[in-house]
Amino acid sequence: MALRALVARKSLGLGFQSEAKILAVGSAAHSRGFQTFSLPDLPYDYGALEPAISGEIMQLHHQKHHQTYVTNYNKALEQLHDAIAQGDAAAVVKLQSAIKFNGGGHVNHSIFWKNLTPVSHGGGEPPHGSLGWAIDTNFGSMEALVQKINAEGAALQGSGWVWLALDKESKKLVVETTANQDPLVTKGPTLVPLLGIDVWEHAYYLQYKNVRPDYLKNIWKVINWKYAGEVYEKESP
CATH class of the missing domain: 1.10.287.990 (Fe,Mn superoxide dismutase (SOD) domain)
Structure with missing residues (x-):
């Protein structure tokens, strides 16, 4: 529909x-x-x-x-x-x-x-422009960022979220996790959510069972980096 x-x-x-x-x-x-x-x-x-x-x-x-x-x-x-x-x-x-x-x-x-x-609308295409440069500067490479987010998301006990955020105070990109349905603002008022991945079981269990790392690995194929880049452009100093 x-x-x-x-x-x-x-x-x-x-x-x-x-x-x-x-x-x-x-x-x-x-x-x-x-x-x-x-x-x-x-x-x-x-x-x-x-x-x-x-x-x-x-x-x-x-x-x-x-x-x-x-x-x-x-x-x-x-x-x-x-x-x-x-x-x-x-x-x-x-x-x-x-x-x-x-x-x-x-x-x-x-x-x-x-x-x-969807992939047909650019899902999974790596970020370009200033967000791409910021990722390389703060994490070394896109691959290193994905590895860090996947590791923290897989290690999060119980239910919650893993985030890529812009810290407007330090002017750096950071990876944060929040428990349950806590929004990112609860971890700091200067954090801007660029990308959030839901690691509650309802987000993946029917397809991936209890293998959260497989879900985290595959979700990158449909990540909308264009949207994350637009937020970064708007909110970055």
Whole structure:
């Protein structure tokens, strides 16, 4: 099926600024009125990333898992809205973990879908321009970067994400991991997500079983380096 470009009910330009903004709920959100979020469409068909990622995985990952984060995020925001209106400080504090987990799941997956693209649309083509130079400068080579990300992703215990990020403070590229659905901003406010790889089992188990390294090896065939390069160009000093 043909799917529209990645859009939310209210446009979410999920780069460096909005990754933090989407989680910044509180009195400001209350004063503007309650806002909800919706599941973004994919910019490609579910089967377009095969054989690297199966259509079945993509459909379940998008329609079930991402949708659940959106649903629960909206529910938590509604409860937060009510708690603030009632002046219930204890409830506001209690809701923060649900907002972080489900809001983070929404943020992370919205970035993840943009980080992927079919081979026919440039998936797997190495980055060019300034991002390519930055990778060589910071990691020695593209191959060294892939090896580092794969190693850290495979070693991550339980569920989480492995990221390639721009640190705007040090002006360097870094590899970071986050647990569960923690978004990259939780590791530092100056980190800009360029590329995030989901290493939760729901992202690969139906196809790769428990062999996460095989999933990490094959996902590079559909990585959208063009998108990562555009974010780098926009956010680099």
